[in-house]
Amino acid sequence: MILMQGKGVSKGVVKGKLYFYERPSTTIERTEVTDIEAEKARLAEAQEKSIAQLEVLAEKCREEAGDESAILFETHAMFVEDEDYVECIMDTLDEEQCNVEYAVSVAGDQFAAMFAAMEDAYMQARAADIKDVTRRLLNNLMGIPEGGIDSDEPVILAADDLAPSETIQMDKSKILAFATQGGSGNSHTAILARTMGIPAICGLGDSLKKEYNGRLAYVDGTDGTVILDPDELILNALRTKFEEQEARKELLKSMKGKEDVTLDGKKVNVYCNIGSPDDLDAVIANDGQGIGLFRSEFLYLAANDYPSEEEQFKAYKAAAVAMNGKRVIIRTLDIGADKQVDYFNLHKEENPAMGLRAVRICLNRPEIFRTQLRALYRASAFGKIAIMFPMITSVWEVKECKRACQSVMQELTKEGIPYNPDTEIGIMIETPSSVFIADELAKLVDFFSVGTNDLTQYTLACDRQCNDLGKFYDPHHPAVLRALKMAADAAHAAGIWIGICGELGADLDLLPTFLAIGIDELSVSPSAVLPLRAELRKSIAQTCTLDLLKS
Amino acid sequence: MQQFTYTVNDPLGIHARPAGIIAKMAKPYADTTITITKGDKTVKASQLMKLMSLAVKNGDEVVVAAEGPAEAEAIAAMKKFFEENL
Numbered sequence: 001m002i003l004m005q006g007k008g009v010s011k012g013v014v015k016g017k018l019y020f021y022e023r024p025s026t027t028i029e030r031t032e033v034t035d036i037e038a039e040k041a042r043l044a045e046a047q048e049k050s051i052a053q054l055e056v057l058a059e060k061c062r063e064e065a066g067d068e069s070a071i072l073f074e075t076h077a078m079f080v081e082d083e084d085y086v087e088c089i090m091d092t093l094d095e096e097q098c099n100v101e102y103a104v105s106v107a108g109d110q111f112a113a114m115f116a117a118m119e120d121a122y123m124q125a126r127a128a129d130i131k132d133v134t135r136r137l138l139n140n141l142m143g144i145p146e147g148g149i150d151s152d153e154p155v156i157l158a159a160d161d162l163a164p165s166e167t168i169q170m171d172k173s174k175i176l177a178f179a180t181q182g183g184s185g186n187s188h189t190a191i192l193a194r195t196m197g198i199p200a201i202c203g204l205g206d207s208l209k210k211e212y213n214g215r216l217a218y219v220d221g222t223d224g225t226v227i228l229d230p231d232e233l234i235l236n237a238l239r240t241k242f243e244e245q246e247a248r249k250e251l252l253k254s255m256k257g258k259e260d261v262t263l264d265g266k267k268v269n270v271y272c273n274i275g276s277p278d279d280l281d282a283v284i285a286n287d288g289q290g291i292g293l294f295r296s297e298f299l300y301l302a303a304n305d306y307p308s309e310e311e312q313f314k315a316y317k318a319a320a321v322a323m324n325g326k327r328v329i330i331r332t333l334d335i336g337a338d339k340q341v342d343y344f345n346l347h348k349e350e351n352p353a354m355g356l357r358a359v360r361i362c363l364n365r366p367e368i369f370r371t372q373l374r375a376l377y378r379a380s381a382f383g384k385i386a387i388m389f390p391m392i393t394s395v396w397e398v399k400e401c402k403r404a405c406q407s408v409m410q411e412l413t414k415e416g417i418p419y420n421p422d423t424e425i426g427i428m429i430e431t432p433s434s435v436f437i438a439d440e441l442a443k444l445v446d447f448f449s450v451g452t453n454d455l456t457q458y459t460l461a462c463d464r465q466c467n468d469l470g471k472f473y474d475p476h477h478p479a480v481l482r483a484l485k486m487a488a489d490a491a492h493a494a495g496i497w498i499g500i501c502g503e504l505g506a507d508l509d510l511l512p513t514f515l516a517i518g519i520d521e522l523s524v525s526p527s528a529v530l531p532l533r534a535e536l537r538k539s540i541a542q543t544c545t546l547d548l549l550k551s
Numbered sequence: 552m553q554q555f556t557y558t559v560n561d562p563l564g565i566h567a568r569p570a571g572i573i574a575k576m577a578k579p580y581a582d583t584t585i586t587i588t589k590g591d592k593t594v595k596a597s598q599l600m601k602l603m604s605l606a607v608k609n610g611d612e613v614v615v616a617a618e619g620p621a622e623a624e625a626i627a628a629m630k631k632f633f634e635e636n637l
Contacts (some may be wrong), residue, residue, distance in 0.1 A: 075571035075599070082599045111600055120606050122566055129567065130600075 001231045002212075006179070006204035008224030010193035013241045016176040018226075019155035021162065022214040028138065030102040036093055039100040043089065046100075046140040051077045053136070079133040085111055101141050102355040108134025149174045156219055156226075158208060162189045172196060172278070177219040179226050181208050186463060191503070193221075195279055197527030201226055211505055237442040252530035255491070256287045260533055266515065266541035270532055271327070273501055277318040282526035287533075290327040292449065292523020293388070293501035294319055296372065297334055300341050306368065311373035320383025329386040329426065329449065329501075329523075332372055334358045353454075353463065358391035363400055373408040377419040386424035388449060393433040398444045401425075430454035430503075435483045442494035448487055452502025456480050475504050481549050485517045492518060508535050516544035553626040554616035561637045565607040569636055574599040576628060583619030586631065596629070 033039055040412050058073035068081065079085060085107055092103035108130060115127040139145075149155060154176045161182035167189060168500040178193050183202035184295040193200030199221030208226065218227040218238050220274060227234060260270040273291030276299075283291065299307040299315060317338035319328045335341050338358025362369035379385050402425065410421050427434070430451035434441060442448065452475055457464040459480050474480075484500070490497040499521030504510060506528035524532055559565065565573070577585045577596035589611060594601040596615075607613055615633065617624040617625040 071568045071571060073568050078571055078574055078599050083595075084598055084600055114600075114604060118604065118606050120564075120608065122563055123603065123606050126567055126603060363589075 001234065002228040003234075004179075004204050004207040004226040006201040006208075006224045006226065008199070008221045009184075009190035009202050010178075010198065010200035011221045012177070012197070012199035013218070013220050013222070013238060013245055014156070014176045014199055015216065015218050016154060016156045016237075017151070018158050018179070018212050018215050018217045019149060019151055020210055021149075021157055022144075028094045028101050029099075030096075031099045031101050031326060033097060034511040036097060039093055039103075040090070042141060043093075043100045046137050047080050047086075048263075049140045050080050050133075050136050053105040053140075054080070075306055076129060076133050079130065080137065088503070101138055104134060104137050104141065108137075125305055125308070131304060137532045138412040156217055158212070161202075165416065167192050177221070178202070179208060179217075179219060181205055191273075191525075192275065192464070194503075194506075194525040194527060195273065195282065197276060197282065197525070200506075246273060252534065255530045255533045255537075258533060258537065260289060260536055262515065262539045262541045264540050264542050266521065268515075268536060269327075269499070269521040270529055270536070271329070271499070271501075271521055272526045272529060273523050274319075277315050277322070279428075279526065280319060280322045284322065286526040286529040288526055288529050290329075291319060291323060292327075292329055292499055292505075292521060294328060294330040295334065296330055296332060297339055298302040300333055300335055300344075301339065303343075305343050306371070309371045309375045309378075312372060313378045316379035316385065317382045318380050320385050322403070323383055325384055327424075329388050329424075330376060331388045331390055331428070332359065332362060332369070332376075334390045335361060353457065359389045359397060359401065360391065362389075362404075363397060366404065366486055369404055370408060373404055374412070376406055377412055377423065378417060380423045381418040385420070386426060386447070388428060388447075389424045390428045390451070391430065391454075392427045392441065393431045395437065395440050395444070398427060398441060400445065428454075429487045429498075430502075431458050432483065435487050438487045438490035439493065442496055445496065447496050448491045449521075450484060450487060450498065450500045452480065452500060452504035455483060455502065456504075459483055475507070476510065476548065478549050480549050481510075481513060481517075482516075484519075485546070485549060488517045488519060497521060504543060506532060508532065510548070511535055511539060512544040514549045515539060515541040516546050552616055552618040553622045554614055555626065556612060556614050557630075557633045558612050559607055559609055559633075559637050562609055564609050564611065565602065565613075565637060569632075570599055570603045572636075573629070574602060576582070576632065577625075580617075580619070580621050580625045581633065583617055583621040583625050584620070585615070585617045585625050588614040588616070597629060629635055 013436035054073045054077040058070040062070035086109040088110060091393040092106050093100060112127040112130040115130060116124055118124055149171055151174060154174045154179045156179055157175050158179045161180050175198065177198050178189050178190055180202045181204050190200055198221050201219060201221060203225050204226065212228060215228055218230055229237060233238035261267045268290055270290035271290040273293040274283060274291055275295050287308060299312055316330055320326055334344065335344060336352060336355060346356060376387050377387060392398060405425065408417065409421060423444040426445050426449055428451045429435060429438065429448050446453045453464055456473065456475045460473065461479055462469045464473065488498045497520040500519055501523040505522040522532060574597050586593050587596055587602060589605045589607055592605060594605060596602065615629050
């Protein structure tokens with residue numbers, strides 16, 4: 001038996017094959033080749049495979065998002081066979097007697113450069129399409145699987161650590177659990193796992209070895225263990241846990257359709273945090289009553305260039321329509337700090353958590369902000385959208401955000417594009433300064449939502465990405481809970497509501513404290529909705545105390 | 552040879568999607584050459600990337616021409632597409 005101990009960051013017990021994530025190599029080597037015909041045959045094969053993949057994607061898109069997006073993939077499929085593009089590949093092969101990977105990358109660079117050099121911004125952006133198609137051809141030539149996971153059955157995904165831009169492109173239906181050498185409870189892998197409702201263990205360090213690739217493993221997200229070849233005793237314990245887990249699932253199913261209310265009638269809105277429209281199914285399956293935090297970053301992280309207004313609009317509209325009149329709070333872009341995007345060309349910062357991030361980028365670069373706000377307001381015509389600004393520290397920032405909203409609304413009015421002028425505007429409370437001036441901020445907005453991860457990090461001066469801070473990073477610290485109460489009191493005095501959209505919202509140990517503080521909304525991972533509802537329906541708000549606010 | 556002149560009336564001009572559709576439409580007419588000309592540049596309708604690289608914008612005038620056995624049919628199909636979509 002091999003037992004690896006890490007930190008369990010998302011609960012659950014599963015059994016499956018360990019699969020080590022291989023980072024696709026991005027450099028293409030040029031090699032001399034004598035059999036050019038063989039290279040051409042490989043090209044033909046890769047083209048065929050690429051086109052087949054794109055046709056499947058187009059079909060999937062047509063079912064889910066309609067004709068418009070499907071045509072994009074069909075266009076990509078045509079790029080694969082484009083006369084001039086293929087001619088360029090063939091010419092390079094004949095002239096240079098080189099490997100086909102090199103010839104494809106030359107053609108890709110050449111055509112991408114041609115588009116990038118055009119004056120028209122739209123055409124410049126098509127360079128990304130060429131790169132995308134070229135990447136697909138290269139992946140197929142080099143045998144790199146689509147979606148990063150080359151397995152027919154779902155696997156336990158093992159890696160050193162995973163970046164948000166990596167997880168976003170993975171085929172989630174093939175992942176049973178995550179096991180990583182690095183990372184922390186607040187890493188994006190952890191958040192993703194909780195959103196998906198699958199176990200995750202991080203901080204396994206060197207005990208997680210590449211040579212275990214392909215072996216059958218048991219992952220216990222509660223204990224934080226990964227086990228190979230369990231002995232009889234452990235196996236029995238795992239079986240019991242698995243059975244308990246299944247029984248619990250049954251109990252939770254009975255919570256569907258029930259109201260989110262305490263025994264003494266205090267209603268709390270239980271909403272969901274999501275990272276992309278892909279998570280909407282999980283929200284609906286778990287009976288979430290709204291979206292408390294839609295992280296718009298996925299649009300920026302998954303792209304090679306700034307996402308267009310149209311692309312953003314489609315994603316926001318999809319959420320608004322799917323939630324069918326229930327509130328959908330979309331947070332404007334929260335890039336920077338641990339979420340870096342190349343094309344933003346941000347300077348490398350010593351201390352990015354306190355650097356140019358989130359709303360600060362938006363206020364410095366109004367054109368990026370305007371595109372997102374236009375997409376948001378356009379989507380507001382299709383459901384109950386609310387807009388939320390992250391990383392607020394000052395009154396002037398909120399005023400400037402609101403001015404940007406006003407000017408976007410005026411534009412849309414002039415253009416005759418429908419939108420909801422009463423779209424709610426809220427802010428994240430995640431900096432100590434926003435807590436101190438919460439009374440002034442509350443007068444300017446319709447709601448507060450507390451980002452407990454950042455609020456804890458900034459209040460306690462503890463980097464949330466740092467693995468070693470352990471006991472010092474304490475989200476239950478009385479200072480954090482008192483900050484929550486100060487913000488809540490200010491919100492209620494101004495007649496607005498306050499929610500929590502950080503990880504703490506799902507912490508059932510704190511539910512009595514939240515009820516005592518008078519939190520109106522809790523936004524949690526879809527998989528946490530039903531456990532929270534079950535706990536809420538057993539609680540009595542009037543008897544809850546503020547004891548935890550004292551050290 | 553048959554041809555028509557058309558002024559594009561679409562905010563994005565001949566962008567990727569219509570270009571893709573035009574290239575797709577041109578494929579079955581293997582023996583008939585369909586060309587699109589903007590200014591002094593002419594490309595075959597089936598050359599998707601070249602067609603996009605013309606960067607035809609809103610208000611630009613293009614000449615669509617067809618030559619070959621099915622030119623009448625091809626030009627009618629192109630005309631219909633341009634009028635309905637661009």
